[in-house]
Amino acid sequence: MTGNDLEVRLKIELPGGVRLGYGKVDLLRAVEEHRSISAAARSMGMSYRRAWLLIDELNQCFDEPVIETSIGGRAHGGATLTATGVRIIGLYQSARDKAQIAIRDELEQIANALVKSSEVTDK
Amino acid sequence: MTGNDLEVRLKIELPGGVRLGYGKVDLLRAVEEHRSISAAARSMGMSYRRAWLLIDELNQCFDEPVIETSIGGRAHGGATLTATGVRIIGLYQSARDKAQIAIRDELEQIANALVKSSEVTDK
Numbered sequence: 001m002t003g004n005d006l007e008v009r010l011k012i013e014l015p016g017g018v019r020l021g022y023g024k025v026d027l028l029r030a031v032e033e034h035r036s037i038s039a040a041a042r043s044m045g046m047s048y049r050r051a052w053l054l055i056d057e058l059n060q061c062f063d064e065p066v067i068e069t070s071i072g073g074r075a076h077g078g079a080t081l082t083a084t085g086v087r088i089i090g091l092y093q094s095a096r097d098k099a100q101i102a103i104r105d106e107l108e109q110i111a112n113a114l115v116k117s118s119e120v121t122d123k
Numbered sequence: 124m125t126g127n128d129l130e131v132r133l134k135i136e137l138p139g140g141v142r143l144g145y146g147k148v149d150l151l152r153a154v155e156e157h158r159s160i161s162a163a164a165r166s167m168g169m170s171y172r173r174a175w176l177l178i179d180e181l182n183q184c185f186d187e188p189v190i191e192t193s194i195g196g197r198a199h200g201g202a203t204l205t206a207t208g209v210r211i212i213g214l215y216q217s218a219r220d221k222a223q224i225a226i227r228d229e230l231e232q233i234a235n236a237l238v239k240s241s242e243v244t245d246k
Binding site: 060091 | 142186233
């Protein structure tokens with residue numbers, strides 16, 4: 001177990017108490033993949049209502065919505081990321097990767113302080 | 124609202140599904156201040172049981188416990204940080220500060236994408 005094995009998760013506090021973290025970003029990615037909020041929610045074991053609320057929080061935060069839903073479609077119909085949605089995913093991923101690199105020394109020292117049996121029990 | 128106004132919160136995934144984040148680090152700081160787990164828990168609006176479980180998770184993770192409780196004291200008696208506890212607080216704080224600096228560009232771009240009224244409504 002070295003510092004490279006310790007994964008970093010990042011949350012960015014947006015105005016109004018909204019947090020941009022891996023959960024919301026994963027949801028955006030799932031919407032991009034499934035082109036549907038309900039299918040994205042299902043793929044993450046999340047209720048449609050919860051997925052919709054999380055997306056709505058982001059939609060309210062940014063100058064443009066992160067997701068657009070198609071009008072006149074079937075119930076819980078098509079949804080696609082906007083340019084802003086795509087950009088937020090990219091910025092978050094880039095921030096996460098840079099953070100992991102920037103704190104390499106600290107992660108190494110934390111890894112060194114971990115109980116040694118973790119090297120055995122950890123896959 | 125600029126990137127500097129967006130605060131970053133960091134979680135580090137330790138083995139065994141334990142997460143080292145601001146919550147646990149704040150709890151360690153409160154124990155350091157109050158010299159008591161129950162007083163620390165109270166100061167954070169947390170039950171003694173929850174505080175104890177969070178601390179126990181960390182104690183199990185590291186080679187040495189992060190907190191030592193005094194034996195033979197009154198119920199929920201004295202508690203102090205160990206050298207490892209002090210070190211973990213320092214490493215986490217340093218990691219957080221470095222991460223915030225490393226992702227300055229991304230925070231700036233996220234801030235620019237935020238709805239403009241946030242400049243007015245945000246304190």
